[in-house]
Amino acid sequence: MSKNLTLALFSLLLIGCGGGASQHEPREEKSLYFVDAPSNGIDYACGERRGVTKTYTLNGFSKHGAFKCVYSPINFSLGSLELGSIKSVVNNQTIYPQDLVENFNGDFNNEEVLKIAILLQSLNDNNNSEYINIPQNTKDKITLTTLKDLSIEELNQAIVKMGLTPVSLDETRVHLILNSPNVQSGKPSIKSFEEEISNELTVGNTIGELNINKGDGELIYPFLLEGEGKEHFILNNNGKLILTQSFITPQTLELNVTVSNEFGYSTAPLTIHVKDSGKIGKAQMGRLKEANVKIFKLLSNGTKELVTTEQTNNTGSLNLLGNFDLHTELLEDHSFYIYEVSEGFDVDVDDNGKEDTSQTQNHGTMHLISKGIWIKNANQKIRVTPLSEMLYTYLERDNFKNVEESLTKYSEILLKTSLDTDTTVDAKDIMLFNPLQDKALLYETLTYNNTYNNIVHQLRRGNSTYKNSIFNAFVVESFQANAIEIVGSSIYTIDMLNSGEFNIYDLETKGKIGGLKLPNAPFEEDTHVMYVNVLGPVVIISSLEDWSYKIDINDQSKPTLLNEPHIQTAILSGSFRHTAIGYSQEIQLFAQEQQSHIYNVTNTIKFLNVDEHNILHQFEFNSQLSEIESLWVKNEYLYVIGNNKMHIFTETNTKATLNKIYNEHNVTGNIIGIEEETLYILKENLLTLYDINSPLNPKFIEEFTVPFTYKLGIKTNGKYLSTGSKIIEIEALRASKELIEEYY
Missing domain, CATH: 2.60.40.60 (Cadherins)
Known part of the structure; x- marks a missing residue:
C-alpha cells in the first residue's frame, strides 16, 4: 500500500473514532498532534469534547500524540494542572509546547516554554525515545493547578515530591529544540x-x-x-x-x-x-503609572518656576503606561525646563518589557532637564529615566551654573554613543535614552558592579545615597601597566611585562601625551617603581634586579632617556619575595633643599637620605620586628605594618635614628599610600582607611571592598586608586559600597 493511501486512511480513522461529537456538530474534524517528542497522555478540551492524546496505528503506521478536534480554542492539561491553550488550528497541525505561550518568539530560553517541556519530559514513563507517554496514575500524583508564577526550581521540587526525577534544564532545552520545526529555518x-x-x-x-x-x-x-x-x-x-x-x-x-x-x-x-496634546513623553524607571509630573522653568538665578502639572497614564497596554503630556505648547525655545516625576507605581521593575504581575510603589523622584527647543525638535520619544536623573543631579550639585556647557560635559560621562542623528553625545541623547534597549550604550562606570541597576533600586526606594555614586566614576580608565603614578594632571605608567613602554597620559581626557620604548625591556618578571620629579623634570624608574632608567619629561610629548640603563638596588614600595620595601611619596624627592628618606626593609630598615645637594647617604636601623609586611613614609614619620600591628616611628636626629611612638592597632595588610592625613591599607580586596592627623593616636575611619587585590604598582593620591591596570575613583567606590549594602 502506498504511503499516501496509508496517510489518507489514517486520517479517516481519526475522524471515525473521535470523542463523542453531537449529531448537530459540523463534521469538520481536524487531525492534530502534540509533540515534544510526540506526547501521549495529555488531556485536551475543545468545545464539549474531552480526550487524551494517544497513539493511532493503521497498517503498521503509527502516530503518537494524536487527537482530533472540531472547535477552537483547545485547552491542554495534565489532570487538574493547566498547561495552556491554542486559539486556532488547521487540519494536520502539529502543536508544540511553545505554541501554548504567547511571547515565545523563537526563544528556547523562555521559562514558560521550558516549564511545560520539563514537566512532560520528567513525567514520561516510556523508555522509547521516539515518544513521551504520561499514564493516568502519574497524573494522579500532580498537586499543582498552574505553572504560572512558578519558578523552574519550584517546579523541580514538585516533581521530586511525586517521586520522580526532573530532567535537567539543558537536556530539556536540547530535546525541545530537536523536536521543534525548522530548527535551522523558520519564519519571522x-x-x-x-x-x-x-x-x-x-x-x-x-x-x-x-x-x-x-x-x-x-x-x-x-x-x-x-x-x-x-x-x-x-x-x-x-x-x-x-x-x-x-x-x-x-x-x-x-x-x-x-x-x-x-x-x-x-x-x-x-x-x-x-491625541490633541503636546508631545508625549514617558516616565520610565520601569514604567511609572499614576506618577505625578511637575514642569518647571529654570530661571537665570538657578531657581525653579512651576509651569504646570500632569499625571502619567494608568490604563492601557504596557507601552502606554507612564506616558504623559510634555506640554510643548508652553515651552519657550531658549529657556531650560525641568520635568519632575514622583510617586506612582512601577509596573516593569526588571525592565524586561513585560508587565509585572504586581505593581511596585515608587518612593523616589526623577528629573529631566532640557532646553525648550530641544524638546520640540526631538524626533524620538522623550523619556524621564534614572539616566536623566543622574544628569540632573550633576547640574543640581553645581547650582545650575553654566547649564548648557555642563549638560554636555556630564552627558559625555554617562553615555558612550549618541542616540540621535548627531554623532556628539550631549543632553539631547540623555532624554532619548530607553532603558529597555540602550543599556549597552551606558558608560562603563555605570555598568561596572551593576551600578545603574543599584541606582534605580535606590531611586525607587526614595534613598538619596544613590547621588554619591553618580558624581564620580569607578574605573576612570584602564592601562596596561605594572607601575603607575598620578602627579598633577598627568598619569605616568610603565609596562615592563609586555610592551616595555613608558607612557604619559592626561588625567582628565585619558589621552596619551607621549611615551617611549625602554631599552632592554620587557622583562619576564620583576618589580618596578617610578619617582616622578616634576621640578626636575625627570622620572626615575627603579627595579629590584633589572635595569633602571632616568627619563627627561621636560617635553611630555617627547620624553627622552637621559643616560644608559643601569643595574641598581631596588627602592620601591610594597611586598616582594617576603621583603617589604618602601619609599617617600614626596614628588620633590630630588629637588633642592628637600630632605626625604627611602627605606629598604627586611627587619633592618635601610635609609637612603637625600640631602640638599642631591647626594644619597645610607643608614640602617633595627626595627626589632620579626616580620614586616609593608611600610610607608609621611614627612618625619615611618608607618610599618609588621607582627600583626601598626608601628609608627619618628626621626630623632639628622642621621635619621628612629624612635617607636606607637604600636597599638592590630593590623595586617599592605600600606598602599598616604594622602592628606589618611593612611590606606589593603588586605586582599578589603581597603581600610585610618586618620593619622595625630600620629600618636591613629583612628579607624572606614573599610570597604574594592574590585582588585593587592599587587605592586598600586598608588593613591586621595582621589584615585590605581591598581597598575585601572584607575578607580575612591568616592564612587565608597558610594557603591553603600548602595550594595542597601541593596542586599
Whole structure:
C-alpha cells in the first residue's frame, strides 16, 4: 500500500473514532498532534469534547500524540494542572509546547516554554525515545493547578515530591529544540505595538521601534503596513515606525504590520492613538503609572518656576503606561525646563518589557532637564529615566551654573554613543535614552558592579545615597601597566611585562601625551617603581634586579632617556619575595633643599637620605620586628605594618635614628599610600582607611571592598586608586559600597 493511501486512511480513522461529537456538530474534524517528542497522555478540551492524546496505528503506521478536534480554542492539561491553550488550528497541525505561550518568539530560553517541556519530559514513563507517554496514575500524583508564577526550581521540587526525577534544564532545552520545526529555518515573528502620539508631532519623528525577530532567514523589505491611515507612516528596515504625514484631529488607527522571510510571514496589530496634546513623553524607571509630573522653568538665578502639572497614564497596554503630556505648547525655545516625576507605581521593575504581575510603589523622584527647543525638535520619544536623573543631579550639585556647557560635559560621562542623528553625545541623547534597549550604550562606570541597576533600586526606594555614586566614576580608565603614578594632571605608567613602554597620559581626557620604548625591556618578571620629579623634570624608574632608567619629561610629548640603563638596588614600595620595601611619596624627592628618606626593609630598615645637594647617604636601623609586611613614609614619620600591628616611628636626629611612638592597632595588610592625613591599607580586596592627623593616636575611619587585590604598582593620591591596570575613583567606590549594602 502506498504511503499516501496509508496517510489518507489514517486520517479517516481519526475522524471515525473521535470523542463523542453531537449529531448537530459540523463534521469538520481536524487531525492534530502534540509533540515534544510526540506526547501521549495529555488531556485536551475543545468545545464539549474531552480526550487524551494517544497513539493511532493503521497498517503498521503509527502516530503518537494524536487527537482530533472540531472547535477552537483547545485547552491542554495534565489532570487538574493547566498547561495552556491554542486559539486556532488547521487540519494536520502539529502543536508544540511553545505554541501554548504567547511571547515565545523563537526563544528556547523562555521559562514558560521550558516549564511545560520539563514537566512532560520528567513525567514520561516510556523508555522509547521516539515518544513521551504520561499514564493516568502519574497524573494522579500532580498537586499543582498552574505553572504560572512558578519558578523552574519550584517546579523541580514538585516533581521530586511525586517521586520522580526532573530532567535537567539543558537536556530539556536540547530535546525541545530537536523536536521543534525548522530548527535551522523558520519564519519571522513580530510583537503587537501600541503607542500614543500628539497631533503636534511633525513629519520625520520616530514613534517607536517594533520588536521583530527575523527568524532563521533574511527579512524581506519593505515591511507591509495595511489598514486605514497607513499613509501616515513608514516602517523602516530597522523596525522604526516613522511619521510621514501629520495629523490634524485626534483619532485611533488600527493597522496590521507583516514581516516575512523566505520561510514565511507573520502579522501583528499596530495601534496608534493620536491625541490633541503636546508631545508625549514617558516616565520610565520601569514604567511609572499614576506618577505625578511637575514642569518647571529654570530661571537665570538657578531657581525653579512651576509651569504646570500632569499625571502619567494608568490604563492601557504596557507601552502606554507612564506616558504623559510634555506640554510643548508652553515651552519657550531658549529657556531650560525641568520635568519632575514622583510617586506612582512601577509596573516593569526588571525592565524586561513585560508587565509585572504586581505593581511596585515608587518612593523616589526623577528629573529631566532640557532646553525648550530641544524638546520640540526631538524626533524620538522623550523619556524621564534614572539616566536623566543622574544628569540632573550633576547640574543640581553645581547650582545650575553654566547649564548648557555642563549638560554636555556630564552627558559625555554617562553615555558612550549618541542616540540621535548627531554623532556628539550631549543632553539631547540623555532624554532619548530607553532603558529597555540602550543599556549597552551606558558608560562603563555605570555598568561596572551593576551600578545603574543599584541606582534605580535606590531611586525607587526614595534613598538619596544613590547621588554619591553618580558624581564620580569607578574605573576612570584602564592601562596596561605594572607601575603607575598620578602627579598633577598627568598619569605616568610603565609596562615592563609586555610592551616595555613608558607612557604619559592626561588625567582628565585619558589621552596619551607621549611615551617611549625602554631599552632592554620587557622583562619576564620583576618589580618596578617610578619617582616622578616634576621640578626636575625627570622620572626615575627603579627595579629590584633589572635595569633602571632616568627619563627627561621636560617635553611630555617627547620624553627622552637621559643616560644608559643601569643595574641598581631596588627602592620601591610594597611586598616582594617576603621583603617589604618602601619609599617617600614626596614628588620633590630630588629637588633642592628637600630632605626625604627611602627605606629598604627586611627587619633592618635601610635609609637612603637625600640631602640638599642631591647626594644619597645610607643608614640602617633595627626595627626589632620579626616580620614586616609593608611600610610607608609621611614627612618625619615611618608607618610599618609588621607582627600583626601598626608601628609608627619618628626621626630623632639628622642621621635619621628612629624612635617607636606607637604600636597599638592590630593590623595586617599592605600600606598602599598616604594622602592628606589618611593612611590606606589593603588586605586582599578589603581597603581600610585610618586618620593619622595625630600620629600618636591613629583612628579607624572606614573599610570597604574594592574590585582588585593587592599587587605592586598600586598608588593613591586621595582621589584615585590605581591598581597598575585601572584607575578607580575612591568616592564612587565608597558610594557603591553603600548602595550594595542597601541593596542586599
